[in-house]
Amino acid sequence: MLPEIDLKTAQGQNWDVIIAGSSFSAMFFLAGLPKGLSVLVIEKGRVAPHDEQVASEIPGRETFRQNNTSEHEKDWVAHSIFGGNSNCWWACTPRFHPSDFEMKTRYDVAQDWPFGYDALAPYYEEVETVMEISGGGSDHLLPRRTPFLYPPHLPSRTDKYLRKQSADWFAQPTARSNGGRRAPCCANGVCTICPIDAKFTVLNSIEVFERPNVQILMAAEVRSVRIEAGRATGVSVTLGEQSAELSASTIALGANGIFNAAILLRSDIDLPGIGLGLNEQVSLRMAIDAPDMGPFGGTSITGHGYPLYEGAHRADHSGVLIEVYNAIPMVRPEYGKWLERGHLKLIVEDIPQDENRVTLDQDEPLLTWVGHHKYALDGLNWGAKQVSAMFETPDRILQTRLSATEAHIMGTHRMGDDPARDVVDEYHRCHGIPNLFVLGSGAFPSSSMANPTLTLSATALRAAREAL
């Protein structure tokens, strides 16, 4: 574990860097910092050992005040605990597709990113090494200089059927172990708290982030950033009943898209884009009942399908990323055919809309949600029809309602060159305050269909390496 420090001792020092949060964005930023800097990590929650999480549940689940005017039931998931949502994530780790960085140029949709796939590729590789990702078969779509460190998990029966159709079906890249320091995934499908600790979490890998001169202040909340003459000079924190001012030469916020936005809104920063564009992907699930379908793969989510991902359709509606679940949530009802069910998840990207936003109410985040963009919903309708046509004479196809959440908080401090709209530059530096970094997927200008964590870890690492 990182060595702990108390509030009084932390107050007595002028730190080189203060980082809020201890999950992916915070820890990969820490990993990229030049050696020798004094770093204080400030974490709002406590450490919950893995055994405690398995025996009960992950503590620190946040509830948010919501002003939800959409008929679609909406939820957001964040945990204030050491390691944040790395404790409960499912460890699906695709890279973004090269086109995801150029949606405006290619399709006149959303915004381009200030950099492209090639600029991020070396950092993807480094994060994949730390997380010990397994995978294979995706290089023609998501180019890589070196092969995956660990081989893909075994395919399910559904994967085998789909992989006969095209090379655009392959193993999902994942940090659910298939070799390396952690026990291999046992494919039980209860990944939210992995009983054997097979997936990468900050808690089970903390030694890769440890280094001299780094200390952690636990159970302390960063409330705001102190700004003086266009520079961040410190943070205000609370710890129980106590409050304090801490000083540093560089500040980085890795508290997620909702809390980062709240901290910025409490600080003396004049950027109109703060809090605007809260978004995440949306999905639905399909069950395909047919004799060729079924589990028997090597991990909970064995496959990825990209046949509906990239193409001209993205000018009109979202493309679709398809996940193949080995862990089927419900078996077929017919005697003798219980396992003849394929389970797919169709995921689409949303477009950030200013109306979906984080504001403050009594100094705490208030989330206003008017609904997903038509671009996303049209993509799901299109995708469901296309997927249904992929199966020859299935016995039955079932479809669920939209997911309440993908647990991917994005868009509230977007990255770009225009301070009238964007909050941070390509290195996550706040416009007008170059020593304040605002990390995480809150900075994503567009959301892609792919899960965000590998990418947000890579952009945090790139920021620390190239901008400090």
Ligand SMILES: Cc1cc2nc3c(=O)[nH]c(=O)nc-3n(C[C@H](O)[C@H](O)[C@H](O)COP(=O)(O)OP(=O)(O)OC[C@H]3O[C@@H](n4cnc5c(N)ncnc54)[C@H](O)[C@@H]3O)c2cc1C
């Ligand atoms: C059930 C579930 C499954 C998921 N599965 C996947 C997946 O398979 N693949 C994928 O890519 N993504 C997945 N995600 C999303 C993924 O977990 C997030 O993208 C990722 O955790 C974001 O990392 P982060 O560092 O930005 O923030 P978080 O993980 O949210 O961590 C924020 C940290 O900041 C701390 N903090 C908050 N406020 C303050 C404050 N004011 N002061 C100090 N500290 C503070 C928190 O305690 C926490 O440590 C999943 C999420 C959930 C909930």
